[in-house]
Amino acid sequence: MIPVTINGEPAEVPAGWTVRDLVADRIGHPVGEDGRALDGRALGVAVALDDTVVPRSRWAATALAADARCEFVTAVQGG
Amino acid sequence: MTTTDTPTPATAAPAAAPSTTAPAQPGAAADPLVIAGRTLGSRLIMGTGGATDLAALERALIASGTELTTVAMRRFSADAGTSVFALLQRLGIMALPNTAGCYSTRDAVLTAELAREALETDWVKLEVIADEDTLLPDGVQLLEATEELVRRGFTVLPYTTDDPVLARQLEEAGAAAVMPLGSPIGTGLGILNPHNIALITARAGVPVVLDAGIGTASEAAQAMELGCSAVLVASAVTRAQDPEAMARAMDLAVRGGREASRAGRIPRRQLALASSSFEGIIETAGTSREAESL
Numbered sequence: 001m002i003p004v005t006i007n008g009e010p011a012e013v014p015a016g017w018t019v020r021d022l023v024a025d026r027i028g029h030p031v032g033e034d035g036r037a038l039d040g041r042a043l044g045v046a047v048a049l050d051d052t053v054v055p056r057s058r059w060a061a062t063a064l065a066a067d068a069r070c071e072f073v074t075a076v077q078g079g
Numbered sequence: 080m081t082t083t084d085t086p087t088p089a090t091a092a093p094a095a096a097p098s099t100t101a102p103a104q105p106g107a108a109a110d111p112l113v114i115a116g117r118t119l120g121s122r123l124i125m126g127t128g129g130a131t132d133l134a135a136l137e138r139a140l141i142a143s144g145t146e147l148t149t150v151a152m153r154r155f156s157a158d159a160g161t162s163v164f165a166l167l168q169r170l171g172i173m174a175l176p177n178t179a180g181c182y183s184t185r186d187a188v189l190t191a192e193l194a195r196e197a198l199e200t201d202w203v204k205l206e207v208i209a210d211e212d213t214l215l216p217d218g219v220q221l222l223e224a225t226e227e228l229v230r231r232g233f234t235v236l237p238y239t240t241d242d243p244v245l246a247r248q249l250e251e252a253g254a255a256a257v258m259p260l261g262s263p264i265g266t267g268l269g270i271l272n273p274h275n276i277a278l279i280t281a282r283a284g285v286p287v288v289l290d291a292g293i294g295t296a297s298e299a300a301q302a303m304e305l306g307c308s309a310v311l312v313a314s315a316v317t318r319a320q321d322p323e324a325m326a327r328a329m330d331l332a333v334r335g336g337r338e339a340s341r342a343g344r345i346p347r348r349q350l351a352l353a354s355s356s357f358e359g360i361i362e363t364a365g366t367s368r369e370a371e372s373l
Contacts, residue, residue, distance in 0.1 A: 007154040026155060044164035045155055046197035053192045071154065073193050075164040077136070078151025079126040079177040079204060079313060 002066045013064055019047050020059035026072060035059045045074045110337065112309050114286050115202070115234045115255040119146045122303070123333045124175070124288060126313025129265075130322065133166060139316050140170055143326035149175045149204055149311070152194045164198065175236070177204040182217070184224040191228055203228060204258065204290075205237040214264040218245050222252060229253035238290050241275040243282065250285050257283060258290035258311065261302065265314045267294030273305055280306030296325075296332035303336025304344070 001012040006022070013022065023045060024031040032038050035056025047054050048071040054062050064070065112119040125145040130136035140148060150163055167174045176194030181187040184207065191203040207224050209217040216239050228235045234255045239245055241259045249257050259279055262268035269292060270276055280287045286308035293299050299310045310333050319325035 026157065027160070028157070042164075042168075042199050044161040044168075044197055046152075046193040046195075048189060048193055051189055053189070053196050055196060071193070073152050073197060074155045074159075074161045075150035075167075075174060075176060075194075075198060076153045076159060077127040077130055077163055078153075078179050079128055079149030079175075079206075079311075 002064065004064050004066070004068045004070055006070045007072055017064050018060055019049070019054050019062045019064065019070075022064065022070070022072070023047065023059060031059070033060050045072065047072050110341075112286065114236070119173075119309075120144075121146050121330070121333075122309040122337055123299075123330050124148065124290075124309055124311040125316065125326070126311060127163060127317070128179075129314045129317035131317075133162060135322055136163075136317065137166060137170070139322040139326040140166075140172060142323045142330070143316065144330045146172060147175050148172045149177045149313070150198075151179045152176055152190050152197065173202075174198050174200065175202055175204050176200065177238075178206045178224075179208075181207055182209070183207070184220045184227060187220075187224045188227055188231070191233060192231075195233065201232055202234045202236065202255075205235050216240055216260075218242065221245075222248055225249055225252045225254055236288065241272050241279065243275055243278040246279045246287075247282060250283060254285060256286040256288050256308070258288040260291035261289055261298065262292030264291045266292055267315060268292050269294055269298040270301055270305070273301065276302065276305045276307065280308075293329075296328040299329050300332040300336035300339070303333055304340050306340060309333070 002015050004011055004013055020031050020035065027043065027045065030038055037043055050069050112122045121144045123143050123145050125140055125143050125148040127136055127148060127150055148167055164174060176198050178187040178190040181190055187205060187207050194203060195201050205221065205224055205228065207217050207220045209215050218240060221237055221239060225235050225237050229252060235253065236256045236258055237249050237254050238258045239249060246257045246259060259276060261270035276289065288309045288311055289302035289307045290311040293310065293312050293315045295315065299312065302310045312329055316322050316326045316329060
């Protein structure tokens with residue numbers, strides 16, 4: 001397990017976990033190689049690692065590094 | 080007729096230039112709103128903040144007829160999931176992410192980047208707020224963030240003060256529309272400086288969207304009469320006692336105000352101008368028309 005910070009909370013994730021693994025775990029649905037739902041639908045979420053957005057096309061290839069600061073966001077009511 | 084009834088200047092001095100296009104047909108389709116090349120059938124932009132529950136929000140969104148609706152970007156929580164985005168997708172309404180809660184260019188740019196990735200749109204309603212009490216825009220950082228986001232390929236709709244100078248600077252920085260406030264967010268105080276809004280619309284080369292402060296339908300109509308291309312309402316609908324009915328009222332008000340704006344209002348005058356002719360009026364004993372002339 002490696003230590004990371006997810007949405008401001010300390011967390012431990014399995015070594016080798018990718019952004020795609022993290023997203024699938026949190027939303028509770030599988031995520032395709034392209035960073036979309038398996039039916040091609042947009043998931044409506046985004047991830048930044050250390051203040052840089054990771055495009056969904058790179059989720060499957062981007063592993064979470066130790067001490068990574070991860071922001072995982074979605075749309076909520078507002079404005 | 081007398082010589083003292085010279086029309087007074089309209090209080091909204093620089094009225095929007097009369098449209099040279101053909102008169103609008105009833106219905107929005109003949110008079111669409113175009114922002115950054117995208118055509119929208121409704122001139123009412125909705126916000127989703129303040130709704131008590133998603134079902135009430137859905138009814139209000141449908142009643143409003145809106146095609147563009149704002150959402151905020153926040154950390155994912157398992158409870159809420161992605162339900163607001165899913166709702167807008169289901170209703171076929173384009174989501175307009177905002178950067179609400181951002182106090183710096185840096186936060187606003189990252190929030191916009193996250194929104195672009197999450198919602199697959201490069202449109203952003205840019206908010207850079209100065210303080211929590213007023214929620215007024217920080218003009219300096221707003222301009223800076225607009226420039227940066229335009230550079231990064233965003234379609235930027237900045238939420239700004241009713242300052243005509245700043246509105247121009249934002250347009251020059253590449254904003255696709257400017258969104259001046261009528262009054263501070265959530266106050267329902269209406270349009271506090273109609274003259275400034277009219278100045279902004281008269282000089283703008285991009286659509287002007289009246290954003291924030293609207294409390295009821297007449298104020299939305301007023302915004303359109305002042306030359307705005309669209310109106311954004313959130314609290315006025317979502318916190319109304321009957322959000323669905325208020326959403327419908329806002330839709331009608333925006334249409335009415337738009338039509339009135341295009342129709343060209345009469346000039347304001349000091350004295351009355353009879354709408355019935357005095358020609359052929361009867362006389363009774365002792366009446367003299369002469370006495371009526373000043």
